[in-house]
Amino acid sequence: MLNIKTIKNSLISDESKDGFCFRSSCSQNLSQKKLAAEMADWNSSFTEADYLGMLSVMEKIVVKYLSKGYNVELPFGSLPFSFSTPFGIHFFLFLGYNLCETWGDFMKKILIFGHKNPDTDSIVSSTALEFLKKKMGFEHYSACRAGHLNPQTDYIYKKFGISTPLFIPDLLPKVEYFMHKGAITTGENESIWNAVSKMRDKKVNVLPVVDKSGLYKGLISSDLIFKSIFDNFDPMHHLSLFTSAKLLKETLKASFLSKHNPDSQREFKIILASTSFSSFSNTLKSHLSQPIIVVTGDREDIQLFCLENKVDILIITGSRTPGPKVIELAKKIGTTIILSPLNTSSTSMLIMYSVPVFKVANTSLKALHAKDLLTNVKKEILSSPLRLLPVVDDESKVIGIMSEIDLHNEPDLEIALVDHNELSQAVDGIENYTITEIIDHHRIGPAPTKSPITFINMPLGSTSTIISKLFIENKIEIPVKIASLLLSGILSDTLILKSATTTQTDVEIAKILGKITGLEIQSFGEEIIKAGSRIKDRTALQIIAQDLKEYTEAGETFTVSQIEVDGTQEILRRKEEFIAQLEEQKKERKALFSALLVTDISNLNSLMLVAGEKKFMDFLHFPKVEEQIFFLKDVVSRKKQLIPIIGELIGEFENY
Incomplete structure (x- = not known):
């Protein structure tokens, strides 16, 4: 995997070759493939394929940059690019240092999400991947989570004093993902001359108006200013002026x-x-x-x-x-x-x-909020006098402008998935965004993507194991805190390396992380498993929802939640409460059935509580403990043991 910082440095470090990079050999008809070959010849640190891949990515960035009408700053001057300019002109020659040093500003943010009811492996993988990406020069990655932390994950993050991923409950299209960010503002008590100067310098014709605290008060435009001046010059106005x-x-x-x-x-x-x-x-x-x-x-x-x-x-x-x-x-x-x-x-x-600006500004225009849904603001934007509105944050401070044109733009973010690849388990609204990368250890069931993506899927016990391998393969040192999170993810997902999903790779990586952190694997594993098995002061809904996954087999939807406990007595004592909640879950999702897999870490067996359609319940042939409760001997893995069995059962049930 290429390190962006290394690539940038290698591309701009040598100005001695005929001015800048390949000046003597470049022409407007130079293809990306030819350019990549010349670049590989000029700097053999990377192959022609490496450079070709990078040019393809950079083309998208440059086109976006040029389409906004910017001039391109050069070490030796400035050239205005037209949108029709072939990319083969060679952006390294014409863009120079300015774009090479700031190109990250034009890249979309990439949010890293685990599944929407995240377990420990899902959350720590998001945090660790963000750290890894930034060490590789990808500053635009951010760890996120769509659900609340379960008790085990909360315990781990507090134990090691690490900030948890940003909570984003859904990805329904919101103003903040489409707006033009960084609006230039003018103070309500500034002169309109000052406002005009800002408009001229920044090449805009609209400015949000703010008070001395930066709070939104209205909007001023070139049209409003012209009207004010025209009114003041009206002979019937007798040259009166509000000023100081x-x-x-x-x-x-x-x-x-x-x-x-x-x-x-x-x-x-x-x-x-x-x-x-x-x-x-x-x-x-x-x-x-x-x-x-x-x-x-x-x-x-x-x-x-x-x-x-x-x-x-x-x-x-x-x-x-x-x-x-x-x-x-x-x-x-x-x-x-x-x-x-x-x-x-x-x-x-x-x-x-x-x-003063406030005498001219339109103070009746209500600002949009960054979190407003796009579907809810479209009418407001189209009915506003200028077909645009300012955007404010929770403190009513202006953070952008949303225009009619922005309604048709692509969002300014993309998504990376960890620890899942099925959209039914992903954060709500993900279908509105491009998925650029998936790192997972579950069965493959993703929706088709518009273009090729990085998809790392390995039959290992946890996603944390895969991300640990990426650190090692890229020769990036794993800090103690990140290593502690990754070790937690492995031990949690493999039940301290005893689950049927555990591989030799998981064991070896856990030993490496144990040496980095100084944590004893067995005792630390027992510590975090115990932290996650607390159920006495929690409702059935909280327990079922904390690690719930939705699946689809043969056109049938079903859900399976899982919790690890040290003894099943408390679950059995509250069985009616849990089964009633599973019934609600089944109805809400119109599922064939909803189940709770209760894994007893003391004997590595499980109970499964099920609420399902009567015909399907009659079809289940697991050993029955009592009505709607089944005993699953030696079953501890939802992914590797239970779901394949359920899949076969549903297939048989559909043909029954």
Whole structure:
């Protein structure tokens, strides 16, 4: 298995070969196969097949990158790629360091899931595989779980002080998997000029509006800003403006010569001192009953007259600093003087953009939540004015934008499965995502995939054994905590190496992990088995659900749960409770039957409690302990012993 970090380093480490990689031999018609051959010749660390496989993967990444309209940064410049550019142009030549170093940012997240009612092997395999992948350079893998920890698994994670996989109860299509992440926001008290600048710099026409705590308050768009400016220039509007001295200063990139309540936001009358003194004085006197902003040049008579009439804000244009008399008087009477570097015309235009964002924003648009189901938000998005809406998290902080286009995008994540491969046992909603990898030790029954995937299936006692082998094969050291988890998974799934599923490989790997951890196999195994056999303070539903698997044979659905106990007395004492819950399970899933396999670790035999259709119950010929309870001598493995027998029985039953 290739290590991405090694590949990246090998591909970008040698610039001496004619500039960058294969410049002299590359052409727009260079095929991936030809390129792979040249790469293998240039760097023999990997074979032509290795490079060809990597190019195929990278093509998908590059196409996604280019389709978003990005320019590609080069060590020697920048080239805009068109979407139609053949990949044979040789992305190593044209993409340079920038993409090679950041390509992980454009790869989809891969969530690692065990089965939806996870046992210890399922959970620890997810954690260990994430660690292994990241050590190999795959930072986009994350361990997850679809169900709650059973008592044994909970005990193990707490004992070793390890964080459990992220709990994701289902994978129904949600906004967070399709939205455009990392939305640029604007503060509600920022000027619309600042918002316009962000739109221009980031090449967007919409910004979510947030308060000083980062909480969502509304949405501002270029259309709303245009409407605001248009309204302010309307002759019937008489040039009134809601702003503050601080916003005016920031918008104009000006400076204060005197200031008074610079943060105070209110509605001002704007008067331009562009007429004769007589005309200006008449205009000013007619509006003295309201807050006033006067824009003027270096006319001291106008400036002093404004101060005598105690205008609120005096903007002097062209960086023409007034005399000391004007500044001193302004400070004395509480008038703010702003010195603008722009001429009068530009200043009078630009102050229209000093309005705070919240006065222009649409505050009636409700944000979507990241966890909202796609089916529930489609109508809201399509009916919104801009056919898009901001997305917030649990704290109402903006984390993205969801648009009409995003509704048709592929999700930004893919799935890896451990310890199962049948979709009936997988997290709900998995059919909406691409499965990229499966590591398992059970029978094979997966749904068809759209493209080839990595599928490791081995007849071993646990998935933890397989993942331990992957560490060893890739020469990656197993840390003590990870080794402790993997040893737990092996001992739990093989009943301390006594189950019929146990192989010599399981025994050998367990010994290796025991040496790494310093744990004595037998005593540690007994410790974790005991932790999982507690039933006194747990309901029948909790026990049946903790390790339940659903199967399909000959078109019939059935479920089998399993629990290991040190003696079956407590189960038999509560048999009515367990059988009643199995009846509920059967009805809920419309199953042929539901069963609970109770494995006694003291004698390595099992009882099976069954709730099923009467005809099928009559067909069962296991030794009966009492009604709906059967004795299974030497049967301890659901996977290797019970399920094959059940499969044959159902086949016979269907033909009965």
